[in-house]
Amino acid sequence: MTLDRSGFDTAGFAQALLRRASVTPADDGALGVVAGALLRLGFAITRLDFGPEGKQTPNLFARLGTRGPHLCFAGHTDVVPPGAGWTHAPFDGEIVDGRIYGRGAADMKGGIAAFVAAVADIVARGGLKGSISLLITGDEEGPGRHGTKDVLPWMVENGHVPDFCLVGEPTNPQAMGEVIKIGRRGSISAVITVRGVQGHVAYPHRADNPVHRAVSLAHALQTHVLDRGNETFEPSSLQITSIDVGNPTTNVIPAEAVIRLNIRFNDIHQGHDLAAWIRTVAERYAPDAEVETHISGEAFRTAPGGVVSLLADAVRDETGRSPKLDTGGGTSDARFIASYCPVAEFGPVGATMHKADEYVALADLETLRRVYGRFMEAFGL
Structure with a gap:
């Protein structure tokens, strides 16, 4: 299996996202950055802004391919306020000593960057065997009333229900490969x-x-x-x-x-x-x-085995760790997705999420890119 062949700049794309001050409910062009990259990869893009007039939540759905199997990646470009105490500007995307700093680096613009990079590798390989979609919302850190929750019924109505959904939340406490979330309280x-x-x-x-x-x-x-x-x-x-x-x-x-x-x-x-x-x-x-x-x-749990095992194998093969299948922590948009299709979460190390000087290691982004790529190939794409 050969991945990373596209030449896609994961760090550069992550920087472009981090330089958008998309503090809930502002978008500041963050979804446009995602849409631009996906358009170049051949995706069909749909903007879905739901909610009261003048206060709509920005959302994006993109799909490449029309056949099954259909894998959806879900994530969010909105971030919490940066607060005080930063030594690296929160919206500069500064790279220092192998780390990229910025609000949302771990939660979860880094995960989005790694997935888009992995998709670029799959596209460069040629011969996509199924379809890939992305559900990206601008309101996960806020009330969450008109984000993923409202996009999912639209996906049903328009024939876009996936066979499986992968959410790129930062699931790993300290090192890549520690945890896959298969449920939430x-x-x-x-x-x-x-x-x-x-x-x-x-x-x-x-x-x-x-x-x-x-x-x-x-x-x-x-x-x-x-x-x-x-x-x-x-x-x-x-x-x-x-x-x-x-x-x-x-x-x-x-x-x-x-x-x-x-x-x-x-x-x-x-x-x-x-x-x-x-x-x-x-x-x-x-x-x-x-x-x-x-x-x-509501609480939910995706049964181990099947696609979850494919994801765990991809994590183990790229990190050398056998991930724990976990249900702890807070809530995520997976709670909405679980009513429509099986869902699991795997993303960057989350030790600095919501903290001053939030960062993700560049090496971890590349590892995550390879995990996502290996998983997509195992999934049948």
Whole structure:
């Protein structure tokens, strides 16, 4: 197997992406950089900007070939704000000592660059045997309401459902080849408003202190054992993120207290069941509480074997490591994709993602390029 024959400049393409300050919800031309490279490789490009007029989310779908097997690569060009503390400018794409620095280098413009480079190698080989597509959104780091979630139904309507999807998120903690993600926990957030009656602390019988009920409610939620995990998922975790009263004084009983929490849950649960449980506990400790819940994704898992084994073989052959098949960490757009086709995630080392001086090693980008290329050939492309 001979790859890297196209002469495609992975680092140069990554620099072009990093020099676009595509902080959610801004695009700053990042999708145009991707589209330009894919057009030169022969892809048909469709821009799909969904959402309210004037505040649309920029998205791109591109496909090369019409036959099966059909492999889709999913990713995002939007990034989180750079913040302070950088010694390398966050949007310069500076290369120093074998590293390329910039916001999004690891998460996940580097992954996009490596995949496009691998596609260039496949095209240079000639004789594409199936089809390759890319689903690239400009809203993964933000609310995610009109990005991948909205593109997927369009793909169904237009006959673009892939046989498998590979997401280029930075899955490796410290070194290439450590982890392939084959699932993710679900996520549900809740805001519980406990109301009372304001009054003087010296006359508590004339008031109704909501803080006492809120503290008891929060304790009951936090100490409940949701589950003990299973063979592929860690135990579900409920975290109280704040209990807000907004009371600047010590002698006034406040009128309300607000609890915020998040549950990262495994596939033992479904989001609507956990929402119902939160309401049941709230009713027990604070009958008049207002409970708002938001499910941002359900837990999912792609079965090992089959295409996942092809990916693991490609990783092992190029890195010398046998990757762990993992379901931990936060959410990704794979949570939406899993409802349409099997999906797995493999990308760069993520040790510096969302940090100052985020970077990816140039050697890792080339390794990732070869992993993607080897996987595509094994997939039948």
